Amino acid sequence: MGGVRPGRRTAAAARTGEARRDPVPGADLAPVCTPARRRRPVCPRPAQRRRQSQPPAAAREVRSAVKAFARTRIPRRERTDLAPASEIQRSMWFLEQAGRAGAYNIGLSVRVRGPLDPGALRRALLAVARRHETLRSVFVAEGGEVRVRTLPVEEFAELLFPADWDGSTEAPFAVDGGPLFRARLTSASPTEHLLSLCFHHVVYDGGSAALFWEDLWQAYAGAELAELEIQYADYAVWQQERLDGGLLARQAAWWAGHLDGAPVLSTVPPDRPRPARRTGEGRELRGRVPAEVYGALTRLARAETATVYMVVLAALQAVIGLASGRSDVLVGSPVSGRVRPELRPLIGCFVNTLVMRADLAGDPSFLDHLRATRLGVLDAFDHQEVPFDRVVESVNPPRLPGTSPLFQVLYAHQGTSGEAVPPPAGLTVEPVDERTSTAKFDLLLTTWEEDSGLVLSLEYATELYDDKSAGRFLRELLELLTTAVTDPGTPLSALGTGPWREPAADTVPAASAPEPDDTPWSPTEEFLRDVWARLLGRTDIGRRADFFDLGGHSFMGIRMLNRVRQEYGVELPAGVLFEARTLEGLAAAVDRGLRGTAPAEMVRLAPGEGPPLLLVHPVGGGISCYVPLARQLPMPVYGIEAVGLDSVEAMADAYLEAAAPLLDQGPVAFGGWSMGGVVAFEMARRTEAASGRTVPVVLIDSHVPDPDAEAPDEADLVQWFAADWGASAGGDLGEGITGRAELWRRAEERGLLDPGQDGDTVRRLLDRFETNIAAVGRFRVPSGHRGPVRLLAAAGESWAAGDRGWGAVTSGGLTVTAVPGDHYGIMADPALPGEVADFLKGAVCHD
Structure with missing residues (x-):
């Protein structure tokens, strides 16, 4: 909310779906997706398997599980006011609370030439939102759990084209108020138009792009979109039941073993020390694999029953290993997450992130390394249903502030361009190519295939790397690929320039143990110690114990913050989990909240x-x-x-x-x-x-x-707050509001407050408003x-x-x-x- 008006007495993708890439993940959990530049989803195409045969009993168990999985269907659930959120939606919600507002927005703009009908476009957008309920989702936190409410189409229609949105991707969404999908159409002439769209990642991913554009243009042309067999909410229920049915335990155990002993950092040596808090600033650099090298790359992939993705991943791992001087390399890689046929028609956020681990010890040839990479990728695909945050929970790696766990370099391959989804006759559509100014990780490599070769996009964190270093990395990757695909028997050591700097040991704070301390525990510290003990299932908790080192994770942290709110009435942001990681630090944050004197930032x-x-x-x-x-x-x-x-x-x-x-x-x-x-x-x-x-x-x-002006009474205060709240929310609560009960009633009528909602958030806003009015008035x-x-x-x-x-x-x-x-x-x-x-x-x- 903004300022009060002072009174005289006042004291105060497909080519048509090309999108800007995904936003900046937080420093803890990072389920990521790179929105499709082309029609195909981001998940690499699985390769044909050539592995050693399994023992007969294990083979029978696998075949039985595959047949059972193929026979089942995701059922359509009974509709309720509030539906469960999927695993990745809960992760995304948490990261939105903990990170920078707007960081998880996916924006795209297209230039439309021809006699576009704005009314027909609006109806088509609403038809897509009617078919895909997730586009009308808003999120509600209740008792430490995240739930989803679907806005009625009529209510969503009033919010789809917000008058105060200027088309920028970075403008934050209100995740708890919605909507999480918005549009803007500007027309320079009857035949020149710019269509800007923005989705919150929690309701849309790269695999949704082609679906969205296909449905949009069909609806624009007058076709009636068929009802979907299931909705995203049905998937969320099915996913939870499947994970709770033993899948989570089995696959999480595999990941825990697979990533046991993994390095804390697996990245290219930076030019500057790693900051404790990242701003997410970055730049993008592009390169291209020449056609003749691309031809050799595809031939090598076919010969090894592999894919282009696997060859590039092997090269990327090799470059990281050579530049860092390390033989144990981890790279993150997104997969589409649409593991069943009935999920393929759905718009939504299904993406998951897998960790691809490479062992470069012994200086293997590139060919041997590729073969090992291929098997590693197939193994990871076999265990792709465990959400990334659950993998982090299971592995429980040491954390470095400002660093994503398990990997710091991400690779996303977007396949071939395929056929563009055509707009209706008479219209041509051209994507607006926008380079990124953010960085989600240390480095993010994205590749996509075009007729003329393979395009590489490198997004790099400018807090860590100079432009010169980013250019060197991309150049060395291209040079290694060129040599490796034409002479794959070359040892890795002969394919690069060696370490950029002397390899440094991982510097990770040691796990906290109960430390001798004669200072009496404060009541807040004692309360938190009991909460931690119940959540973590352990009693060896000292003042300087790190929540994450003791086995805590983000969802557990949400429950802990909910207990703090219930006990003390203090609403701490989710980001405090990363800033005040120790019991001592969290207790201090709670006490500051009680005093209302949190440090300014x-x-x-x-x-x-x-x-x-x-x-x-x-x-x-x-x-x-x-x-x-x-x-x-x-x-x-x-x-x-x-x-x-x-x-x-x-x-x-x-x-x-x-x-x-x-x-x-x-x-x-x-x-x-x-x-x-x-x-x-x-x-x-x-x-x-x-x-x-x-x-x-x-x-x-x-x-x-004017400090001599009369101080406002309760009626003045509520009236000014109502005017300020209404104007900031783009509405008008009307005149004559002199009491809080009337304010609540008007807010419910105008849709600014849900009917029956207790209004705690609004009470806090009103209290803050009153404090500031009094301060400036004096x-x-x-x-x-x-x-x-x-x-x-x-x-x-x-x-x-x-x-x-x-x-x-x-x-x-x-x-x-x-x-x-x-x-x-x-x-x-x-x-x-x-x-x-x-x-x-x-x-x-x-x-």
Whole structure:
């Protein structure tokens, strides 16, 4: 939620389905999928098997299991209001809570030429969403469990084309409010159109692309889409029953044995130390295997009853081993997860990630290594139904902060381009090819086959690798492939340049054991120790015990946080599991939550070049209102959310401490909308007083508060909150709301609050709103600030002073620019961000 309007007395794929790749996974569980650049799903095509024969009893057991699996069908479940989430949906939900908002979005844009009918397109999109219920899903957390609610088609229809979405992939979804699929159509002329679509990964994966476009164009042409035999929710129930029926135990045991003793890190030596917290920033580099080399590659694959995927995977493992100087190499690889025929017509997130382990000891030839890789891939495929997070739980590897477990390099092969799904006659469709600016892992290699050869895309983390190192890696991979496929008998040591740097030992914190400590345990620590003991089934828990080292995993962590909420009423974000990993650290986080004084932290909203801009939260306390603006600015943009402080002075000090890394780097600008501008101004003033350094301030329709104004009563507070909440949510709750009961009733009527919902979340938002209103209402802005101040004033607020009162407290030059719109329209109107962007660019560059 954003700012309150100050009153006079107010105190405050197929080619048609080509998509940008999947978003940034978190530092713990990483079920990943790379959206299809071409029609085929991302899973590699299984190769014909040539293995040693199994013992007769084992062979009979396998044949019996295969026949039983083939005879069964996934049943259609009885429909209920709330359905179970699948394993990967629960993982994705958790990562969304723990990571950066918008990181799990899959966006794609296509240019449509011809006489496109917008009405027919809208009806077609709704027809696809009607057929595939998962596209209308929203997620609800209850008692530590994640459940799925399907929006009615009529309700979804009102949300499909959000007016405040600018088409950017990064704009966050409200996972708990939905929808998780949105569209935008812009037309330059009757025959020139840009269709932008965005899905949350929790309802869509790379294997969904061709299905989506085929259904869309059929519905656009007037065909009626047949009802599906089953829905994604039926799969979720079936999957859980299958895992609980013994499959999980059997396959997880295989993975635990297969990955026993695996290295903590399996990657190319980075140029810089690995940060404890990753921002997900990255770049993409592309290359191409020449046609003649590609021909030799495919011939080698056929000769060895292998696939192109297996040959490239073997080469990738070899390059990693040579560059790192290690013989034990692990690479992650996604598979489509559609393990039954009845799942193939379904849109949804089925993808799973397998860990491909290679033993390069003894310097084998590339041919011997390929043969071993082929068998390893087939073994992994035999055990692909165990969700990746359950593999992590079973193996329980040591964790390094900011690093995905088990592997740090991912390889996804997307097959051949196949036949594009054709649009209706008279229309042509061309994908908009967008290069990524994110990195999900250290390195992510994606390949796809075209008529002219094999295309390679390397996505790399710029926090770890320079452009030069990324280029070297891709070059060495291409060179190794060229030599290996033409002379596969060559030893691996002769195919590369050797280690890039001296191999370093894995540095992993030792598992915690009960440490001698005479200091009495706090009540919070004792409570958490009991919770951990019940969840983990062990009593050897010390203060500095690491939750994950003791066998904890993310789903267990969700249950633990739910117990904290029930006992203390403190809502901790899922990300605290990775930041406060020890019992001591988690207890401190709970105690801070009880005091309402969690430390302020900067959140990166958008990357960029040049001096950064730091935006302070408005009166609502959140910073999501800045995301659309941040994505259109050329400079890096950061935000700071409210942490429960009850004075502007305390906020300024806490936020300056959080912003110290930016101030140490060089020039920076502070800014904010509404109340955020007031706090930003005080931060700049304090910086100047402490160091003599002037910091430009960007004020977005901020007013100098009047501490002599009457404090709001309950009726005023609820009315202002209602106006702010409604405007931020894109709705209007109406006039005359003077009490909380009426606020709840109106919110339910407008669809902002589910009927019967207890409203705890809204109560917390209202409490935060009240705290911030009171803080800014008491604040008297000191005068004499010498730094430049830029005010972007809403022209629609004609009652307000043109300079909003800032002229009286500044001496370094105040620039006022009036822009169309009212107080809320500045942030919400899609026509205004361009003007805001230009204005802020000038301020940050210190014009």
